[in-house]
Amino acid sequence: MDFGLSEDQRLLEQSVRSFLNQQVPIDRVRELREHECVIDRKIWRALAELGVTGILIAEEHGGSGLNLLDAALVSEAIGAASTPTPFLSSAIMTAVGLAEVGREQTHAWLKGIATGEIMFGTAITEAFSKREGAGVSSANGTLSGKSMMASDVCTADFILVVCDGDKLAVVRRDAPGISVTKLVTIDKTRCTTEVQFDNVTCEAVFDGCSQAIDRMLQAGRIALAADTLGCCETMVEMAVEYAKERKQFNRVIGSFQAVKHMCAEMIAEIEPARSLMWYAAHSFDAAPDEAPLMACHSLAHIAEIGRDIASIATQVHGGTGWTDEQNVHFWFKRIANARHLLGGPELLRNRAAEVQGLAEAS
Amino acid sequence: MDLEYGQRYNDFRAQVRAFVEKHKASRPITSYDPKLREKVVKWLSLQIDAGYWARTIPKEYGGFGAEPDLLETVIMDEEFNRAGVTRGMMAQGPSMLVPTLLEHGTEEQKRQWIGPTMRGKVMWCQGYSEPGAGSDLASLQTAAHQDGDDFIINGQKIWTSSADKSDMMFALVRTEPDAAKHSGISYIILPMNTPGIEVQPLQTMSGDLGENSFNQVFFTDVRVPRTNVVGQRGNGWAIANTTLKHERNSLNANAEGTLFRLMKLMREETMNGVSAMASPVFRDRLMRLQARALSMKHHGMRMLTCSLKKESPGIAGLIVKVQNCQLNFDMSALAIDVMGELGVLYDHTKYERDRGYWQIHSIFSLGLIIGGGTAQIQKNIIAERGLGLPREPKPATT
Numbered sequence: 001m002d003f004g005l006s007e008d009q010r011l012l013e014q015s016v017r018s019f020l021n022q023q024v025p026i027d028r029v030r031e032l033r034e035h036e037c038v039i040d041r042k043i044w045r046a047l048a049e050l051g052v053t054g055i056l057i058a059e060e061h062g063g064s065g066l067n068l069l070d071a072a073l074v075s076e077a078i079g080a081a082s083t084p085t086p087f088l089s090s091a092i093m094t095a096v097g098l099a100e101v102g103r104e105q106t107h108a109w110l111k112g113i114a115t116g117e118i119m120f121g122t123a124i125t126e127a128f129s130k131r132e133g134a135g136v137s138s139a140n141g142t143l144s145g146k147s148m149m150a151s152d153v154c155t156a157d158f159i160l161v162v163c164d165g166d167k168l169a170v171v172r173r174d175a176p177g178i179s180v181t182k183l184v185t186i187d188k189t190r191c192t193t194e195v196q197f198d199n200v201t202c203e204a205v206f207d208g209c210s211q212a213i214d215r216m217l218q219a220g221r222i223a224l225a226a227d228t229l230g231c232c233e234t235m236v237e238m239a240v241e242y243a244k245e246r247k248q249f250n251r252v253i254g255s256f257q258a259v260k261h262m263c264a265e266m267i268a269e270i271e272p273a274r275s276l277m278w279y280a281a282h283s284f285d286a287a288p289d290e291a292p293l294m295a296c297h298s299l300a301h302i303a304e305i306g307r308d309i310a311s312i313a314t315q316v317h318g319g320t321g322w323t324d325e326q327n328v329h330f331w332f333k334r335i336a337n338a339r340h341l342l343g344g345p346e347l348l349r350n351r352a353a354e355v356q357g358l359a360e361a362s
Numbered sequence: 363m364d365l366e367y368g369q370r371y372n373d374f375r376a377q378v379r380a381f382v383e384k385h386k387a388s389r390p391i392t393s394y395d396p397k398l399r400e401k402v403v404k405w406l407s408l409q410i411d412a413g414y415w416a417r418t419i420p421k422e423y424g425g426f427g428a429e430p431d432l433l434e435t436v437i438m439d440e441e442f443n444r445a446g447v448t449r450g451m452m453a454q455g456p457s458m459l460v461p462t463l464l465e466h467g468t469e470e471q472k473r474q475w476i477g478p479t480m481r482g483k484v485m486w487c488q489g490y491s492e493p494g495a496g497s498d499l500a501s502l503q504t505a506a507h508q509d510g511d512d513f514i515i516n517g518q519k520i521w522t523s524s525a526d527k528s529d530m531m532f533a534l535v536r537t538e539p540d541a542a543k544h545s546g547i548s549y550i551i552l553p554m555n556t557p558g559i560e561v562q563p564l565q566t567m568s569g570d571l572g573e574n575s576f577n578q579v580f581f582t583d584v585r586v587p588r589t590n591v592v593g594q595r596g597n598g599w600a601i602a603n604t605t606l607k608h609e610r611n612s613l614n615a616n617a618e619g620t621l622f623r624l625m626k627l628m629r630e631e632t633m634n635g636v637s638a639m640a641s642p643v644f645r646d647r648l649m650r651l652q653a654r655a656l657s658m659k660h661h662g663m664r665m666l667t668c669s670l671k672k673e674s675p676g677i678a679g680l681i682v683k684v685q686n687c688q689l690n691f692d693m694s695a696l697a698i699d700v701m702g703e704l705g706v707l708y709d710h711t712k713y714e715r716d717r718g719y720w721q722i723h724s725i726f727s728l729g730l731i732i733g734g735g736t737a738q739i740q741k742n743i744i745a746e747r748g749l750g751l752p753r754e755p756k757p758a759t760t
């Protein structure tokens with residue numbers, strides 16, 4: 001009986017964290033947000049060199065074939081550093097989606113992700129939420145329609161698309177008939193677009209992918225929960241640090257009990273949420289029957305505590321927390337964006353009830 | 363991550379399960395009630411002989427004498443919980459006094475008290491709090507003056523659970539009036555029938571349903587032998603802190619069991635012909651609580667792993683009491699809302715659901731939020747010890 005991280009997992013986490021601290025400090029993120037697109041291929045390549053872009057990809061495709069818990073630790077580190085990267089779209093969602101499809105054709109893409117030569121964006125929002133007439137359909141190997149709130153598409157090489165409800169398609173980013181419109185969000189650390197498909201010829205369309213889409217969403221949700229958890233950790237660290245320095249009424253504000261309790265309440269939410277996230281990620285590989293439930297609960301729960309922590313940690317900083325110059329807002333907004341990126345808490349909890357047979361499937 | 367227990371433990375689990383199955387129907391309720399005393403003693407002795415209670419207490423002190431093995435303890439707890447049977451007895455003697463004696467008691471104290479306490483022959487109460495000393499326990503004033511081989515105790519304790527039904531008390535008293543606040547306290551044990559002790563029951567907000575009774579205990583020239591001090595005289599504060607640690611560990615309520623009960627209620631309870639589970643609003647609240655219960659369940663496994671590896675869980679351990687107690691309170695709050703206007707029914711009245719479990723659970727969870735270190739005190743500890751925030755500056759003396 002051992003509920004915890006292995007030595008290898010701790011080392012992995014440490015190495016990613018120290019890499020990001022050195023190579024992509026928040027000042028670098030500040031620069032990147034001024035670019036056309038915040039995603040920087042150099043960071044992706046460097047992550048590949050660290051060996052994490054192929055973390056979930058099987059060895060036969062050039063990856064390291066590790067488990068979702070390992071990948072979630074990377075995700076957590078990325079959230080903690082607020083790094084702009086297509087890790088979630090490429091290394092988690094595309095890697096799991098294509099592996100579940102399991103066709104020979106997917107080899108080159110998986111290999112490209114593992115080596116860092118290929119970046120995938122995802123256009124999958126309509127798998128759980130359709131608005132504004134969005135939805136993509138396929139006919140004779142071509143795609144038409146639109147997908148909203150797509151991730152990391154701008155600078156990608158390929159796009160993974162959910163179409164006709166239960167199919168997965170791969171298209172080239174530069175295929176004729178694709179038009180990409182940038183959607184500005186509050187979160188400057190992620191790339192969000194609308195993707196329009198007008199008779200776009202696909203590289204591949206895979207039928208009967210309900211199961212693959214489910215697994216892809218589960219993995220994505222758990223990894224996104226880990227990302228938000230990482231954001232929360234950083235925000236609390238910053239708040240505690242600030243509370244030990246800032247003085248008012250001739251005392252450091254951290255000696256005021258109101259401030260102490262704000263900090264205590266935040267950390268009291270984070271630690272059990274970490275246990276939940278660990279188990280959710282573990283279940284994905286070791287107890288796949290439990291993963292649908294654990295994925296919904298981990299993301300919904302961490303989204304909820306994330307919203308509170310984002311607000312409280314900012315409040316600890318007072319007026320300076322409300323400025324652009326102070327960095328906490330990067331995490332505040334990253335948490336806010338994650339909250340609905342793969343389904344919001346209400347949607348996820350309804351799904352959690354459905355998978356337990358407590359509600360009728362919609 | 364490796365959540366397997368392995369063959370040896372699986373076998374052990376099967377043995378425990380078989381034992382619980384065999385005896386669960388005929389077990390008495392383990393309570394302080396003197397009328398049940400004989401049956402309770404028999405039932406606890408049966409468990410000790412089988413090795414499922416007092417398991418790691420040495421034979422010479424009346425225990426089963428097995429080597430300490432945390433996983434065995436967890437398995438026993440899980441199996442008894444699963445069948446809805448209390449393992450041993452939830453009382454302050456076994457959970458607080460016995461660990462303290464094992465750590466700090468003299469050979470004689472151990473031989474005299476541990477066996478009878480674990481067998482339910484001697485019941486204990488905890489005399490710590492005083493009217494002026496709750497959260498600030500170290501400011502306690504009950505005084506013990508030395509008189510030859512005895513101490514003479516004068517003062518008052520309050521909120522003493524089950525004092526009216528107890529044979530013995532373990533108490534904190536001030537033996538060194540001139541010493542600093544924390545260093546003048548001794549930990550002492552005394553029989554409740556000693557002349558000069560007066561117990562006055564204090565009705566609780568539960569209307570005295572359930573197990574807990576509240577009391578005030580008055581001491582007037584109560585004579586107790588000096589040999590009844592546990593550990594070093596004047597060292598009672600440190601010793602009490604080891605006991606409080608045991609109390610906080612024993613407050614690790616079984617949230618999953620409560621959640622199952624709540625889900626059952628929600629399936630069965632109907633309003634306007636529709637079950638509560640079919641209501642998206644109630645279901646959403648249930649799912650929120652389920653996520654929290656799952657967090658605390660796996661957090662418990664993480665804490666267990668730390669203990670097995672003898673690693674300190676650090677701040678992750680400090681947050682357990684405050685989170686578990688609040689979770690239990692919130693689960694009963696949902697159950698009460700599900701029952702709507704009938705949720706307030708109490709004391710075995712007509713139409714009451716689940717034999718009144720939920721209102722009692724709600725009131726007791728609230729008690730646990732306050733007792734054994736309030737939620738606010740827990741947060742002070744988390745912030746100061748866990749996060750390293752500075753202590754409150756002392757107010758300027760005028």
Ligand SMILES: Cc1cc2nc3c(=O)[nH]c(=O)nc-3n(C[C@H](O)[C@H](O)[C@H](O)COP(=O)(O)OP(=O)(O)OC[C@H]3O[C@@H](n4cnc5c(N)ncnc54)[C@H](O)[C@@H]3O)c2cc1C
Pocket residue numbers: 257487488489490491492493495496497498520521522523524574728729730732733734735736737738739742
């Ligand atoms: C169900 C139950 C069973 C109990 N059983 C026993 C028993 O068997 N034996 C025994 O000795 N005692 C027992 N107690 C007493 C219990 O230990 C005390 O009630 C508790 O420690 C709080 O002390 P108090 O009641 O004096 O409250 P106070 O200390 O007066 O607290 C009142 C309020 O002020 C807050 N407060 C106090 N100090 C601070 C601070 N420094 N920072 C922030 N907030 C603060 C508290 O959090 C609380 O909200 C029991 C209590 C309950 C509820």
